[in-house]
Amino acid sequence: MLDLHHGLSRRQFLAQTSCFGAFYAVAATIRLPTLAAELEGDSRISQAVLVDKGFAAVRKVGAGLYATISDPSKGNTTICNGGFLVGKDAALLIEGFTTAGGASFQMETLRTISQVPVKGALDTHYHFDHSMGNSFYGANGIQLYAHATTARRIIDSYGPLQDMSKEAALAPFQKAIVDAKSDVERQHAQSDLAAATGVVAVTSATVIALPNHPLDPTKSPVKLDLGSLTAVVEHYPGHSGTDMVVRVPEQNVVYAGDLLFNGWYPVCFDEKATVSGWRSTLKTFASWDKDTIFVPGHGQICGQEGIASIREVFDDIAGQAEKMFKAGVPAPEAQHRYVVPDKFKNFPIFAWGFTIGPAITKLYAEWGAK
Numbered sequence: 001m002l003d004l005h006h007g008l009s010r011r012q013f014l015a016q017t018s019c020f021g022a023f024y025a026v027a028a029t030i031r032l033p034t035l036a037a038e039l040e041g042d043s044r045i046s047q048a049v050l051v052d053k054g055f056a057a058v059r060k061v062g063a064g065l066y067a068t069i070s071d072p073s074k075g076n077t078t079i080c081n082g083g084f085l086v087g088k089d090a091a092l093l094i095e096g097f098t099t100a101g102g103a104s105f106q107m108e109t110l111r112t113i114s115q116v117p118v119k120g121a122l123d124t125h126y127h128f129d130h131s132m133g134n135s136f137y138g139a140n141g142i143q144l145y146a147h148a149t150t151a152r153r154i155i156d157s158y159g160p161l162q163d164m165s166k167e168a169a170l171a172p173f174q175k176a177i178v179d180a181k182s183d184v185e186r187q188h189a190q191s192d193l194a195a196a197t198g199v200v201a202v203t204s205a206t207v208i209a210l211p212n213h214p215l216d217p218t219k220s221p222v223k224l225d226l227g228s229l230t231a232v233v234e235h236y237p238g239h240s241g242t243d244m245v246v247r248v249p250e251q252n253v254v255y256a257g258d259l260l261f262n263g264w265y266p267v268c269f270d271e272k273a274t275v276s277g278w279r280s281t282l283k284t285f286a287s288w289d290k291d292t293i294f295v296p297g298h299g300q301i302c303g304q305e306g307i308a309s310i311r312e313v314f315d316d317i318a319g320q321a322e323k324m325f326k327a328g329v330p331a332p333e334a335q336h337r338y339v340v341p342d343k344f345k346n347f348p349i350f351a352w353g354f355t356i357g358p359a360i361t362k363l364y365a366e367w368g369a370k
């Protein structure tokens with residue numbers, strides 16, 4: 001009898017077949033309110049949401065400042081968070097999201113509260129869930145800002161996937177499952193395949209559009225005047241080498257992009273990700289006003305407690321990695337041996353080989369491992 005489910009638990013089967021298998025599997029198990037408990041009652045933040053589409057909800061977080069918070073368990077229209085800033089004379093949209101429909105939803109929401117001209121949109125970095133909806137901006141003549149290397153990295157990372165069979169694109173991930181030396185390694189490899197399957201499905205179906213306003217990180221910060229509201233765009237190292245944050249210093253509001261995963265394990269796979277750089281960026285964030293509101297790239301809106309929490313996650317990964325390093329555990333083995341402590345057991349892991357694994361490998365490299 002031909003049984004598709006043979007040898008796989010139902011959960012594994014779903015994880016391998018659904019578009020965003022691993023991502024949804026973890027996301028569906030946790031409730032994702034848009035606001036951290038610590039911020040309930042903060043007078044700057046509207047307690048009611050402006051619009052809630054299920055896949056994302058928009059909430060006011062300051063004067064002319066709005067946060068779009070996604071619930072990835074409800075599909076891939078947006079996946080990441082974003083937001084928009086509305087000044088007297090102009091507006092700025094944050095993120096291209098995963099789909100043009102996601103970018104369009106945010107624009108429509110902006111138009112329910114203001115008709116000011118849109119000065120532009122900004123991709124906080126090049127990753128697919130922040131940039132594959134860029135074509136909405138292209139089609140609507142909306143200027144698109146991003147770190148100077150974002151366009152190149154979108155082309156290099158997602159261009160080849162547009163003209164490659166799904167099988168070829170996923171072959172290295174399939175091979176890692178076959179080559180796994182233990183059940184744990186196999187589970188990790190399966191979570192990587194599920195995540196990669198989602199990325200390939202989206203990127204191969206996308207009409208890619210590129211930012212046309214490259215921001216030189218050496219000239220950061222760049223100030224965008226929206227009329228009695230100034231967006232300060234700054235580059236910080238850590239997550240992707242292309243990360244830009246948008247700050248509104250007078251209101252202590254920060255759109256952090258993926259330099260902040262709030263209540264999630266940080267995604268560290270990028271070749272330009274740097275764990276030491278990211279930790280120093282988070283130290284800078286922690287030095288900002290104690291009442292700062294952060295809109296993270298993923299997870300709930302938070303205050304400084306969100307920064308403290310992701311710093312603790314990095315401390316824990318680094319602590320466990322250092323013990324293994326000193327005990328002579330080789331990097332390929334150490335990257336699979338990290339144990340999620342009880343404290344962080346509800347933190348979603350996008351996929352092992354995109355988060356914890358590479359964080360450990362990068363730490364080893366920083367410590368001079370061969």
Ligand SMILES: [Zn+2]
Pocket residue numbers: 125127239240258267
């Ligand atoms: Zn990212």
